[in-house]
Amino acid sequence: MMAGLGLAPEQTQRIERDGDVVAARQIGRHLAAEIGFSRPEQALIATAISELARNIVSYAERGTIAFATVERDLRQGIRIVAEDRGPGIPDLHAAMTDGFSTGNSLGLGLPGTQRIMDEFDIRSIPGEGVTVTVVKWKSR
Amino acid sequence: MAVRVPILRQGRTLIASIQEDLSDGDILELQSRVLEDVIRHRATGVIFDVSALDVLDSFGTRTLSDIAAAVQLRGARMVIVGIQPEVAFSMVLLGLTLADVPTALDLETGLAMLGRAA
Numbered sequence: 001m002m003a004g005l006g007l008a009p010e011q012t013q014r015i016e017r018d019g020d021v022v023a024a025r026q027i028g029r030h031l032a033a034e035i036g037f038s039r040p041e042q043a044l045i046a047t048a049i050s051e052l053a054r055n056i057v058s059y060a061e062r063g064t065i066a067f068a069t070v071e072r073d074l075r076q077g078i079r080i081v082a083e084d085r086g087p088g089i090p091d092l093h094a095a096m097t098d099g100f101s102t103g104n105s106l107g108l109g110l111p112g113t114q115r116i117m118d119e120f121d122i123r124s125i126p127g128e129g130v131t132v133t134v135v136k137w138k139s140r
Numbered sequence: 141m142a143v144r145v146p147i148l149r150q151g152r153t154l155i156a157s158i159q160e161d162l163s164d165g166d167i168l169e170l171q172s173r174v175l176e177d178v179i180r181h182r183a184t185g186v187i188f189d190v191s192a193l194d195v196l197d198s199f200g201t202r203t204l205s206d207i208a209a210a211v212q213l214r215g216a217r218m219v220i221v222g223i224q225p226e227v228a229f230s231m232v233l234l235g236l237t238l239a240d241v242p243t244a245l246d247l248e249t250g251l252a253m254l255g256r257a258a
Contacts, residue, residue: 018163025195026161043194043226047234050197054164098235108198112234 010068013053015082016061021053024065028080031067035076037138044116045078045136051109052082052132060086060129070135077118077137085129092124145170147177153185153254154178155247159192167203175210184216185254189247191222201236208241219243221250 011031013024028049032042049065056063063084070079089095098111110132114120119135144166148155154177156170174186188204190196196204208218221244223231231237244250 018165022161022163029194040226040229043224043230044233046195047197047230050195050199051234054197054199057164108235112198112236115233115235116230 010066012064012066015053015056015063015065015084018054018057021050021057024053025049028065028067028078031069032078032136035069035078035138037078037136041136041139045080048113048116048134048136049080051113052080052134055109055130055132056082056084056086060084062086063129072137075137075140077135079133079135082132082134083129084131088126088129089122089124090126092122096122145173147173149177149181149183150251152181152183153187153251154181154183155187155189157189157192161193161195162200164199164203167200171203171207171210174207175214178211178214178216186211186216186218187247187250187254188218188220189222189250190220190227191224191246193227194224196223196227196231196236198234198236201231201238205238205241217242217254219250219253221245221247 011027013027014020015024025046029042029046032045037045053065063082066081068079070077094100096111098108113134117134118137121133124130144162145156145158156174178186204220211218219242223243242253244253
């Protein structure tokens with residue numbers, strides 16, 4: 001893997017157990033700091049990653065989180081893609097509602113993550129898994 | 141699993157000082173250890189110092205809130221101290237306000253809160 005410094009386009013963390021959730025948010029925070037996000041923004045990004053990674057462990061058992069630096073109109077950002085091949089989410093609308101949870105959680109993970117990030121896209125085919133893509137742009 | 145969070149005792153107050161990023165398993169392990177210590181030492185107060193944490197997500201917040209509720213059922217009080225400003229901001233955006241658990245700026249203020257209540 002082309003880990004780390006500056007120009008590496010993308011890195012991926014396997015998510016299989018709760019220790020991987022910690023690893024993923026540390027990678028994300030590190031990359032966010034490298035891109036030049038402020039400390040509050042780094043905390044938001046790390047929190048979003050934590051929620052996405054935990055969803056993988058809780059509902060799909062295993063998956064991956066990929067991190068990339070992105071750029072648009074001279075603005076830099078971080079893109080995080082959480083992907084699993086678990087059971088999928090039959091009702092995406094419900095899953096995006098505050099307080100809705102089929103597991104043992106507060107049901108704030110997905111809607112909360114959407115509030116924290118600038119862009120949020122979720123796709124799921126029941127039986128085939130879930131892909132969540134989020135982007136945070138650096139404030140000018 | 142190694143003990144990652146030392147629980148100190150000062151009189152009948154327990155102080156759990158989190159020093160590093162914890163996994164969900166670590167937090168659950170801490171939860172059972174705090175409750176055991178509350179019973180063993182007949183503690184009347186518990187302080188959770190989270191000033192070293194740079195992420196407190198929905199699982200962490202819910203577990204802290206569960207611990208506080210259980211501690212209260214044992215007749216003790218719990219205060220969370222040292223939530224970093226950027227952590228507080230993310231928590232609010234996530235919808236986590238910890239409304240049921242007393243919080244304080246730092247350890248000293250937390251101890252004072254427990255002292256007043258005793």
